Amino acid sequence: MEQLNEHLTRSNIYALVGLLAATYFGNWILGYIHVHWQVRGLPKIHSGIEYFESGLRGQLPHIPFIVPVKQYTLDKPWKKYADVGCDLIALTQVTTSYPVYISSNPAVAQQISQAPMRFNKAVHDFRYRALDIFGKQIVSTSSGPEHKRHKAVVRGCFGEEVMENAWNKIVDALQIMLREEGVEDGGVLKGVRDVMVKTTLLVFGKSGFGIDIPWHIPHTNGSILPFPEALHSVEDSLAAQLLLPQWFMTYSPSSYLRRCAKAQRSLVFHIKQMIASRQAKLTAEHAALDKNEKVKPPTDLLGALVASQIDVQRDQGMEKGLSESEIVGNIFIFSIAGHETTAYNLTWALAFLALYPDVQEKLYEEVNSVTGGELPTYRDVKALPLCLATIYEALRLRDIVMTLTKVATEDTLLPYTKWDPSSPTPSTVTHHTHTIKKGSYIVTDTPAAELNPFFWTDPHKFDPTRHLGEPQGPFVGFSMGTRQCIGKRFAEVEQVAFISHFVKHFKILLIQQPGETWEMTKERMLHATQELTYTPANFDLKLEKRI
Known part of the structure; x- marks a missing residue:
């Protein structure tokens, strides 16, 4: 009898497990x-896993229906849309229970951003x-009250003094870089990407x-590592910092990961100390002023962020400001979003x-015409439109972030365009709408949107003048x-300063x-790898000093 009961109990367990598995599988189907x-x-592009958004999407092998790398045409972003004659493609993924749409239409991206x-x-x-x-920091906040609370503080730290x-x-x-790399009077600048990363790190240390x-x-x-280190x-x-938890790196057998953990702890330690120091200094300065007087704004981002925090809390209440960890989080995002992307x-x-x-010489002529032969200064920034357009055009042709992802909070219509893919120069397009359901993901494929030939004339050509005057299409490079x-103007100022001074001093040669x-x-110089960003x-490069 006991054996029979045991058999029935075991059978019931097996039956229950089987029923649960069948229910799960049925719901999934x-x-x-x-x-x-x-x-x-x-x-459609079918895949076994959610892959298009992955930072590793360019590192994995092509496996049909599982990881269809070739269908994503990552090295030729517009090709997948040209092949099907449509600027909206659905990704059907086994691992997601919701539709994912990828769009290469910059006008649709603009419409999405406005809602x-x-x-x-x-x-x-x-x-x-x-x-x-x-x-928590401004980039990862939901639209609405949380984002507004962060933005109220963060936008206050990008004043004219900081710029x-x-x-x-x-x-x-730039002068330190030229001296340290031994090219003050010209010569070969080796490893340009690494040099730019080091240069912008110096800038972020001082301006941040x-x-x-x-x-x-x-x-x-x-x-505790020193702050620069x-x-x-x-x-x-x-x-490693983004993918692995602190505790895992701390207790890892890998000396590299343990050092990563130490670096993270050290950076947080230093930033918190600096926040406390800035808060004490600014609070004391505020207390010493009359009611209508204002403290001189700090010129570094951390100081400006703390000052903005004090202003928001004073004007709107303590609950409207940011916590200490949120200030640390926002400074971190300034670092990776501002330093690395600017360098690249x-x-x-x-x-x-x-x-x-030829573009280089036009930049040189613009700088000289504005400055009268002198070195450009911050007051010249708005008078150097071709320098700014060059920065935009580099970003258009080599988008660094690669994707902008949104989720629909309600059922809505999404516009898209179709054309005849068999025509080498399609001239007739038709406009349509597709109903997307609440919970669907919409990804703006930014590299493809910036090469969309229906918006950009001769889209693969490097032509900064396309950004002067009436724009050819909505530019999605900064979202x-x-x-x-939120640091768009900061990035523009940095890069215009660098480019204007660089072409003033040197001819840049292949x-x-x-x-x-x-x-x-x-092809060799413009080669890149798709990592967390487009790297x-x-x-x-050879630098020839101008006389």
């Missing part, structure tokens, strides 16, 4: 069918949650924290200027709308390898 039904009428409550930021995605390792300081500091950093960072950062072994180590190990875009800009010397990159044609040189390859 129904969900997958429902997704296919929702995207009917659109071209942040209908198309909310996909803050639950890993890419955004990972950015919160130091604290002018950023200009001056990158000019100083008011701290001098040496060109060559020494390696130490103390329990901690900042450099965290940024240099960004993939300057790398691309120098590559394009070397490849297109748009209320979620536009270094071609033996037997290499211009096209081969271009340029290293290359050398």
Whole structure:
């Protein structure tokens, strides 16, 4: 009898497990069918896993239906849309119970950006949650009250004093770079990408924290790393910092990961100390002033952020400001979003200027016409439109962020365009709308949107003048709308300062390898890898000092 009961009990357990598995599998099948039904009428790319948004999407092998890398045409972003004659493609993924749409239409991206409550930021995605390792920050906040609270404080730290300081500091950093690399009077600048990363790190140390960072950062072994070393180590190990929890790195058998953990702890320690110091100093200065007087705004980002925090809390109440961890989180996002992306875009800009010397000479003429032969200063920034257009054009052709993801908060219509893919020069397009359901993901494929031939004339051509006057199409490089990159002007000022001074001092020349044609040189210099961001390859340039 006991054996019979035991057998029945075991059978019941097996039956229950089987029923649960069948129910789960059945629900999954129904969900997958429902997704296919929702995207009917659109071209599709099928995959086994959610992959298009992955920072590793360019690193994995092509596996049909599982990881269809070739269908994503990552090296030729517009090709997948050209092949199907449609600027909206549905991704049907086994691992997601909701539709994912990718769009290469910049006008649609603009429309989405203007309706942040209908198309909310996909803050639950890993890419955004990972950015919160130091604290919640403006990039990973949901549209609405939380984002407004962060923005109220953060926007206050990008005043004119900070902008002018950023200009001056990158000019100083350029001189340090030229001296340390031994090219003050011209010569070969080796490893341009790495040099740009070091240069912009110097700028961020000074304009971000008011701290001098040496060109060559020494390696130490103390329990707390010095601030320059901690900042450099965290940024240099960004993939590990974002992907792995602190406790895992701390107790890892890998000495590299343990050092990553130490760098993270050290950076947080230093930033918190600086926040406390700035708060005490600014609070004391406020207390010493009359009611209508104002404290002189700090010129570094951390000081400006703390000052803005004090102003918001004083004017709107303590609950409207940011917590200490949120201040740390926002400073961290300034670092990775401002320092690395600026370095990479300057790398691309120098590559394009070397490849297109006619544009380089036009920049030189613009700088001289504005400054009368003198060196440009911050007051000249608005008078150098071609310098700014060059920065935009480099970003258009080599988009660094790669995707902008939103999630629909309600059922809505999404416009898209179709044309005949068999025509080499399609002239007739038809306009349509597709109903997307609440919970669907909409990804703006920014590299493809910036190469869309229906918006950009001769889209693969490097032509900064397309950004002068009436724009050819909505530019998505800095995002748009209320979620536009809040440090956009800071980045523009930095890069215009760098480019205007660089072309004032030097001609930038190609270094071609033996037997290499211009096209081969271009392909080598513009090669990139898709990591957390679109990362340029290293290359050398020859600098010829202007007389």
